Amino acid sequence: MFNIRISRTVMFALLCAALLPGLALAHGMSEAEKQAIIDGGNMSYLWLGATHMLSGYDHLAFVFGIIFFLTSFRDIAKYVTAFTLGHSVTLIFATYQGIQLNYFLIDAVIALSVCYIAFSNLDGFRKYLNVRPPNMVAMITGLGLIHGFGLSTRLQELPLNVDALLLNIVTFNLGIELGQLMALVVMLLVINVWRKRESFQPFSLMANYSLILLGAFLFFMQMHGYSHLDDKKTSVAETQEVALPAKADTEWRNTLELTLPARGEMEYKLKMAQGKTLEYQWQTGGTELFFDFHGEPTGDADNFQSYRASSSDSASGAVETPFAGTHGWYWKNDSNSAVTIALKLRGDYELLNK
Numbered sequence: 001m002f003n004i005r006i007s008r009t010v011m012f013a014l015l016c017a018a019l020l021p022g023l024a025l026a027h028g029m030s031e032a033e034k035q036a037i038i039d040g041g042n043m044s045y046l047w048l049g050a051t052h053m054l055s056g057y058d059h060l061a062f063v064f065g066i067i068f069f070l071t072s073f074r075d076i077a078k079y080v081t082a083f084t085l086g087h088s089v090t091l092i093f094a095t096y097q098g099i100q101l102n103y104f105l106i107d108a109v110i111a112l113s114v115c116y117i118a119f120s121n122l123d124g125f126r127k128y129l130n131v132r133p134p135n136m137v138a139m140i141t142g143l144g145l146i147h148g149f150g151l152s153t154r155l156q157e158l159p160l161n162v163d164a165l166l167l168n169i170v171t172f173n174l175g176i177e178l179g180q181l182m183a184l185v186v187m188l189l190v191i192n193v194w195r196k197r198e199s200f201q202p203f204s205l206m207a208n209y210s211l212i213l214l215g216a217f218l219f220f221m222q223m224h225g226y227s228h229l230d231d232k233k234t235s236v237a238e239t240q241e242v243a244l245p246a247k248a249d250t251e252w253r254n255t256l257e258l259t260l261p262a263r264g265e266m267e268y269k270l271k272m273a274q275g276k277t278l279e280y281q282w283q284t285g286g287t288e289l290f291f292d293f294h295g296e297p298t299g300d301a302d303n304f305q306s307y308r309a310s311s312s313d314s315a316s317g318a319v320e321t322p323f324a325g326t327h328g329w330y331w332k333n334d335s336n337s338a339v340t341i342a343l344k345l346r347g348d349y350e351l352l353n354k
Helices: 002-018 031-040 043-055 057-067 073-097 103-121 136-155 162-195 200-227 229-240
Strands: 254-260 265-272 277-283 289-297 305-312 314-320 325-332 339-347
Touching: 043 057, 043 162, 057 073, 057 103, 057 136, 057 162, 057 200, 073 136, 073 162, 103 136, 103 200, 136 162, 162 200, 254 265, 265 339, 289 314, 305 314
Parallel strands: none
Antiparallel strands: 254 339, 265 325, 277 314, 277 339, 289 305, 289 325
16 A cells, blocks of 8 residues: 555656646746836835745745644744745845856756755655764755855846845845745645645655655756756857957947946847848957847837847847847846946947937
8 A cells, every 4th residue: 555655646746747847947037027126116126025935936845845744833933944044144145245156057956955855854864875864954054045046046137226235135035035934824734734634644755755856857957958058048149140250440330338337237229120130249348247139029028039148248240130129238247346338330220328
């Protein structure tokens, strides 16, 4: 009977994993979302933090594993506080200092943390490794630090206000904690109701084996995304852009200098008809910026198309516009100094930023 239950558990876990392929690589924000953050003011960070936690399946799976076998309020408060302190420290510190790590690798480690907590719940260290399990409070705190880096990568995609940077970060973190608290209440209600039933034992096995398989699935999905990251950038550049030969300054239609403030951001747009060619070149003189070269169709700003997104101190190429609308760049400066962008343009366009 036990083997039958385990087999059903594994099959259920595989089914859950099969339903989640679209979640593993969910990153990025549209320009409309960024503008909504700006328009909403500081309270928008609170709302975004709460909704990010409530939709953060990897973070929620980890919290679910933490509280699964806890029955006393003291233990629940102790372990959840350890996780909260861990992710709050790195969320605030990494964002304030502008520390950016590859989100695929961070999310891969977070996926392994889900496997870890479920393996510990199944007493895997004693049963399968014949060793004493590590101190749970210390491990949860340490894994919480890693989760904080994952949350920070999300926050650093937003248009943070350099003049209210710490307030933006703290408000986002408060939203994270509110979202976690709401999810925690629901989890505890479900687990406590089920704990009184005879089916709780097979349910506990099913749930924790499912967490292990889910964590493994998310890990491989993130590593797949990481391994193909350069391929995706190359394919976009090959299909949308071509390298340009060196040109004298007199050959460019416009030569501009744009100043990007420390830890600031900027968008520069051109209005172009469909099928027109834009040639460009920009450089900063050494400071690396994150940039997204993209277009937005007229009347449909939410459906923008990214031609190229990367981090560099320069870029050049040409693009034939696939639709009529605005086309241009979003730059983000994570350094502590202002940066001057030397931008050169040629083609059939109308400058929107005078």
